[in-house]
Amino acid sequence: MKVLTTLAERDYFLGFAALLNSMARHGTYVDKVIVGYREALPEWLPALEPSTHGKTFVTPGGLEVELVELDGSLHMVHEKPKWFRHVSEVLAPEAEEYFFFDSDIVINTRMDFFGEWVQEGVAICGDVNFIFDRTHPVRKKWASIARAGGKTITNEIDGYYNSGFLGWTKETKSFITDWNDAFALLAPYSGDMNEFRVFDRTATVLSTNQDSLNLAAMMTDQPISLIGPEAMGFIYGMRLMHHPIGPKPWTRSFTKEFLNGKPPREADLIFWENINGPELSPLPAGKVNKMLRLCKTLRFGGRYYKSLA
Incomplete structure (x- = not known):
């Protein structure tokens, strides 16, 4: 076993x-x-x-x-x-x-x-x-x-x-x-x-x-x-x-943190891709989809602003 x-x-x-x-x-x-x-x-x-x-x-x-x-x-x-x-x-x-x-x-x-x-x-x-x-x-x-x-x-x-x-x-x-x-x-x-x-x-x-x-x-x-x-x-x-270090993906205020120079991490995106799945689905699908879109958008924006720095 x-x-x-x-x-x-x-x-x-x-x-x-x-x-x-x-x-x-x-x-x-x-x-x-x-x-x-x-x-x-x-x-x-x-x-x-x-x-x-x-x-x-x-x-x-x-x-x-x-x-x-x-x-x-x-x-x-x-x-x-x-x-x-x-x-x-x-x-x-x-x-x-x-x-x-x-x-x-x-x-x-x-x-x-x-x-x-x-x-x-x-x-x-x-x-x-x-x-x-x-x-x-x-x-x-x-x-x-x-x-x-x-x-x-x-x-x-x-x-x-x-x-x-x-x-x-x-x-x-x-x-x-x-x-x-x-x-x-x-x-x-x-x-x-x-x-x-x-x-x-x-x-x-x-x-x-x-x-x-x-x-x-x-x-x-x-x-x-x-x-x-x-x-x-x-x-x-x-x-x-x-393994996300610091704030956990389900606790982060992504928009607020993005405006303070902290875009979503890859670990945040992967968490939201897996929170609902084949074994457990604890959150409404609408909320999960919204968070996924937000993470992807802000990660893209983070790359853009980084390129201007």
């Missing part, structure tokens, strides 16, 4: 709809989707039935989606290592392949590529702030903390990696334990983990979940397979997915 998992709350379920539709448009590949959620579920979801661990529905394409209430009060991003362990050990221990995508990601490539990738090692993508040398003073602090905690640094890594995607297998899932161990090591340096971030990059920890992912990659004895920031669409190249 192959499992895709994500985390969602409040309006991030709109992102989940786009994620699910984009996956279906690229071959689905997985057998089941498991969503960790908090707070109320959106009313536009299909009719839900009780499941072993929560609630479930089946998409028009025949894909089972199970919604499991998240046990934890940290900021959602910091719940990732614990959630992945729960998925691997409790919710789907029989799975052979696991894929996590943040619920604001849209997939751009064939889904079976992710299956090929994960056979080469734990699959991880570069962050937008990718340059992070193995001799970086903060990375050296992480290594010292790990060694003081009885861990061994097994991998010298250049680059900083994003926690918005992760792929692992039944054979490599001890990496999830490594991530939880790294998280525990860095937590005392993190500040208030009800916040996304507290400090800046000069501190030992900027974002606990993401820094600990990077430390786990340094500590693990499992094979890892790394692709740079192009994988998430942060730079040109192998754009496997689009």
